[in-house]
Amino acid sequence: xxxxNKIRLFAPPENIWGLxxxxxxxxxxxxxxxxxxxxxxxxxxxxxxxxIRYKLAAKESNFLAEIMEYEELARLxxxxxxxxxxxxxxIQEIYEMLTDSKGTLLKQTVLIxxxxxxxxxxxxxxxxxxxxxxxxKRYLGRLKELTEGSF
Numbered sequence: 172x173x174x175x176n177k178i179r180l181f182a183p184p185e186n187i188w189g190l191x192x193x194x195x196x197x198x199x200x201x202x203x204x205x206x207x208x209x210x211x212x213x214x215x216x217x218x219x220x221x222x223i224r225y226k227l228a229a230k231e232s233n234f235l236a237e238i239m240e241y242e243e244l245a246r247l248x249x250x251x252x253x254x255x256x257x258x259x260x261x262i263q264e265i266y267e268m269l270t271d272s273k274g275t276l277l278k279q280t281v282l283i284x285x286x287x288x289x290x291x292x293x294x295x296x297x298x299x300x301x302x303x304x305x306x307x308k309r310y311l312g313r314l315k316e317l318t319e320g321s322f
Contacts, residue, residue, distance in 0.1 A: 172282075172283045172284075173280060173281070173282050173283075174280070174281040174283070175278070175279070175280050175281075176278075176279045176281075176308050176311055177276060177277065177278045177279065177311075178276075178277050178279075178308070178311040178312070178314070178315055179273060179274055179275070179276055179277075180274055180275045180276075180277055180314075180315050180318050180319065181273075181274040181275075181319055182274065182275060182318040182319050183270075183275065184244040184245075184268050184270055184275050185244065186318045187268065187275060187277065187314070187318050188243065188244050188268070190314060190317060190318065191247055191266045191277075191314070192215045192238070192241070192247050193214075193215050194207045194209075194215075194221050194223055194236060194249075195207050195209070199313075199317060200310055200311075200313040200314040200317055201310050201313075201314075202226075202310070203225055203226045203227065203310070204223055204224070204225055204226075205224045205225070205226060205231065206223070206224035207221055207222070207223050207224075208221065208222040208223075209221050210222060215238055215241070216238065216241050217238055217239070217240065217241040218237065218238065219237070219238045219241075220235065220236065220237045220238075221235075221236040221237075222234075222235065222236070223235075223236040223251065225251060225254065225262075227262070227283075230255055232253075232254030232255040232256075233253065233254055234251040234252060234253050234254040234256075234262075235251070235252050235253045236249055236250065236251050237249070237250045237252075238250075239263070244268060245267065245268055246265070246266065246267050246268075247265070247266045248263060248264070248265050248266075249263065249264045249265075249266075250262075250263050251263070251264075256285065257285055259284075259285050260284060260285035261283075261284050261285070262281065262282065262283050262284075263280075263281070263282040263284075264279065264280075264281050265278075265279070265280040265281075265282070266278070266279055267280075277311065277314075279311060
């Protein structure tokens with residue numbers, strides 16, 4: 172299952188990048204992340220790992236999170252595995268930033284693979300992303316408030 176969202180931010184990429192690359196800071200705008208424990212010391216970069224308590228649909232579970240790709244101020248790929256997923260299940264959150272004269276366009280793609288959810292669960296998650304309280308667009312709206320407030 173793939174869920175896509177995008178938002179226009181009237182802030183430079185430097186104001187946004189730290190909030191999407193550091194899971195400790197992601198908690199400020201993404202309430203699906205309820206706890207973060209760094210495994211890899213130092214600043215976020217490719218191959219940095221974290222233990223993350225993440226709420227997906229109605230279930231909360233502990234996942235191993237790893238930064239798979241890190242192209243500064245351009246692209247980030249976070250990979251979540253373990254938790255309550257089947258053996259080969261995972262989530263990938265992909266963030267891409269494009270800058271133009273109108274500001275910064277942030278694209279978020281969430282890939283949920285082999286989650287163990289049935290058709291009804293996947294449909295419910297997709298609908299909640301579009302219109303529900305747990306909408307990914309609503310979370311990106313929180314990110315927008317944080318970045319534009321600091322600009």
